[in-house]
Amino acid sequence: MKLQKNTLLALYSVLEFAARPDEHIPASEIAEKYGESAHHLAKVLSELVRARIVASVRGVGGGYRFIGNARRLTLLNVIVLFEDLAQELPEPPPPASATHNALASVLREIDQIALATLGAVTIATLLKDIGRVGRPQAAALPE
Amino acid sequence: MPAVVALDATVTGLHKAAYWQRVYRRYGVNGQGQRHFLVAEHEGRVCGFAIGEVRDWEFGAPPCGWLFAIDVMPSARQAGVGGRLLGELAERFRREGVDTLRTMTASGNSLIQSFFRSQGMRAGHLLPLEMDIAAPADAEAAVARKARR
Numbered sequence: 001m002k003l004q005k006n007t008l009l010a011l012y013s014v015l016e017f018a019a020r021p022d023e024h025i026p027a028s029e030i031a032e033k034y035g036e037s038a039h040h041l042a043k044v045l046s047e048l049v050r051a052r053i054v055a056s057v058r059g060v061g062g063g064y065r066f067i068g069n070a071r072r073l074t075l076l077n078v079i080v081l082f083e084d085l086a087q088e089l090p091e092p093p094p095p096a097s098a099t100h101n102a103l104a105s106v107l108r109e110i111d112q113i114a115l116a117t118l119g120a121v122t123i124a125t126l127l128k129d130i131g132r133v134g135r136p137q138a139a140a141l142p143e
Numbered sequence: 144m145p146a147v148v149a150l151d152a153t154v155t156g157l158h159k160a161a162y163w164q165r166v167y168r169r170y171g172v173n174g175q176g177q178r179h180f181l182v183a184e185h186e187g188r189v190c191g192f193a194i195g196e197v198r199d200w201e202f203g204a205p206p207c208g209w210l211f212a213i214d215v216m217p218s219a220r221q222a223g224v225g226g227r228l229l230g231e232l233a234e235r236f237r238r239e240g241v242d243t244l245r246t247m248t249a250s251g252n253s254l255i256q257s258f259f260r261s262q263g264m265r266a267g268h269l270l271p272l273e274m275d276i277a278a279p280a281d282a283e284a285a286v287a288r289k290a291r292r
Contacts (some may be wrong), residue, residue, distance in 0.1 A: 122261065
């Protein structure tokens with residue numbers, strides 16, 4: 001499963017906010033850390049606000065704050081905001097349909113395992129895995 | 144046992160008294176050394192349980208501890224009860240000389256999977272596989288059963 005750049009940016013952002021739930025974190029701080037434009041990040045964050053995962057606070061000292069339940073929010077909950085996971089293989093020409101169906105069945109099996117895993121990993125567990133309640137390390141996002 | 148049966152019925156919606164009596168005979172009454180039936184109590188009432196056993200060379204794997212069932216009353220969750228049950232079971236397995244704890248869950252049960260992952264469990268070396276073996280006449284019913292899972 002290959003995640004889009006926006007999805008990864010959303011996951012990194014959620015982890016940043018969830019690691020410091022009592023703070024209002026400026027979007028510019030996240031943008032700078034992950035080398036993204038504030039404009040691009042704003043679109044991602046607005047989706048997270050709509051999903052009530054983070055809340056935005058305007059004005060001096062404002063920013064974004066985590067308002068989700070880190071022990072219940074899973075990676076999949078965030079990913080589905082940005083990815084269409086219902087994609088199927090395109091319809092094949094008729095002579096290849098049996099082959100296509102067999103291949104699609106294997107790919108579906110793989111996707112189901114991936115979805116079950118992503119649906120079982122909570123933000124709290126991932127923060128625990130990272131090994132601290134501090135800041136996630138910045139990673140280069142794909143171009 | 145009635146408390147465990149009631150707890151399971153609350154969580155699963157199925158009342159399985161006969162099944163639990165068999166489990167109790169195997170893991171409770173006759174549990175010796177490597178079989179464990181643990182219950183957690185709060186103010187004198189059962190609020191959770193865990194059942195496990197050390198098994199040798201199942202599926203070709205060296206001896207390890209298997210967790211067969213664990214549950215906590217919904218009203219007692221997020222208070223560390225499940226973690227303490229799992230921790231106690233792991234400690235008992237450790238004392239019996241094994242260094243791996245395994246379990247299996249329904250692939251769609253993200254709640255219990257989230258719990259296991261929060262406790263440090265990850266995908267392991269065993270991969271569960273299954274197939275429908277219903278007679279052709281029952282195949283349609285088998286497909287329907289699978290769709291309901």
